[in-house]
Amino acid sequence: QQQVKxxxxxxxxxxxxxxxxxxxxxxxxxxxxxxxxQFPGKGPALLIAIRPDVSEKKEGRFxxxxxxxxxxxxxxxxxxxxxxxxxxxxxxxxxxNFNKFYFGSGTKLNxxx
Amino acid sequence: NAGVTQTPKFQVxxxxxxxxxxxxxxxxHEYMSWYRQDPGMGLRLIHYSVGAGITDQGExxxxxxxxxxxxxxxxxxxxxxxPSQTSVYFCASGxxxxxxxxxxxxxxxxxx
Numbered sequence: 001q002q003q004v005k006x007x008x009x010x011x012x013x014x015x016x017x018x019x020x021x022x023x024x025x026x027x028x029x030x031x032x033x034x035x036x037x038q039f040p041g042k043g044p045a046l047l048i049a050i051r052p053d054v055s056e057k058k059e060g061r062f063x064x065x066x067x068x069x070x071x072x073x074x075x076x077x078x079x080x081x082x083x084x085x086x087x088x089x090x091x092x093x094x095x096x097n098f099n100k101f102y103f104g105s106g107t108k109l110n111x112x113x
Numbered sequence: 114n115a116g117v118t119q120t121p122k123f124q125v126x127x128x129x130x131x132x133x134x135x136x137x138x139x140x141x142h143e144y145m146s147w148y149r150q151d152p153g154m155g156l157r158l159i160h161y162s163v164g165a166g167i168t169d170q171g172e173x174x175x176x177x178x179x180x181x182x183x184x185x186x187x188x189x190x191x192x193x194x195x196p197s198q199t200s201v202y203f204c205a206s207g208x209x210x211x212x213x214x215x216x217x218x219x220x221x222x223x224x225x
Contacts, residue, residue, distance in 0.1 A: 006155070032211050043117070043203050043216025044156070051211075089155055098210050099144055099163055100171060103155040 003027060004092050006104025014112050019077040021107045023090035026071060030092040030102075035064065035075050038087045038106075047088070048075075080111045115139050119204050119217035126194045126224045134189040134220050136204030144207040145187040146171070146214070147179065149200040156203065162187055194224045 005024045013019045023033075031052055036044035050057045050064040050073065057064045063076040077084055090104040120135045138145065146161035148171075158171030162181040176198060178190040187206075191198060201221050205214040 002155070004155075009153070034213070041218065043205070043218050044214075045216065046213035049211075049213075091156075093211075099146075099161055099169075100158060101146075101214070102172070103148075103157070105153055105155040 002105065003030075003102040004090055004104040006090050006107060008107060009105070010108045010110070012110045012112060013077075013080045015080065015082060017080050017111075019075075019080045019084065019109055019111070021075045021088055021090070021109075022072065023074065023104050024070075024072045025092055027092070027094065028071070029094040029096055031095040032093045032098060033064070033066065033073050034091050034101075035062075036089045036091065036103075038089065044089060077109075080109075082111045082113050085109055085111050117204055117206050117215050117217035119202075119220050121220060122218070123221045124223070126191075126222065128194060128196060128224060130194050130224075131190070131192050132194065134191075134202055134204075134222070136187045136189070136217060137185050138187075138204075138206040138215070139185065140206060140208060140215065141184060142206035142208040142215070143184065144214075145181065146205045146207075147177070147187070147189045148203045148205065149173065149198075150203060150219070151200050159189065159202075196224050198222065199224045 034049035035047045037047045038044040061078045066073045147159040148156040160179040162168045
């Protein structure tokens with residue numbers, strides 16, 4: 001049973017549009033939520049991360065929105081570019097074992113020129 | 114700066130063979146981990162280590178062994194390969210709690 005549920009599985013967005021990827025969890029002990037970006041043939045790389053004490057975190061065109069009561073968080077990519085085409089993973093770790101990360105199933109984003 | 118280096122990049126094994134996937138990092142990170150990536154499953158944690166001599170199990174540890182004798186190296190051993198272990202394996206390291214994990218470029222393993 002996947003601890004972090006991610007949707008959609010794939011996403012096609014026009015250049016300049018907004019890409020939105022959603023994740024949900026059940027374990028209330030989760031308190032750290034990173035997002036990773038992966039290009040074909042490469043390992044994932046950290047994009048942005050959030051703790052539940054804030055509802056939003058923005059870095060450039062990338063924003064994480066966090067809803068603690070709903071146990072959901074999402075990644076928004078503003079002004080999406082073809083170079084953003086990649087697979088995105090959300091993840092979570094617990095305050096009781098922050099070395100153990102649980103990843104979502106991934107979203108393959110294709111930004112059309 | 115090499116970061117996290119995984120070898121080999123590709124490997125084909127027959128069922129029942131054994132092999133060791135190598136992982137080395139040059140960032141003096143205490144935390145290292147192994148994941149497998151399968152279509153539709155994301156990355157699943159196999160084993161992790163918080164320092165030399167300390168290892169623990171992740172979500173899917175069965176069929177895999179690890180040891181950590183040095184800070185730099187964290188090999189993953191398949192003692193008797195099975196077709197269900199066909200996957201892409203990633204090693205990662207991290208230098209601080211809640212900090213970014215740095216991933217290698219993976220080992221693509223096929224077991225026939």
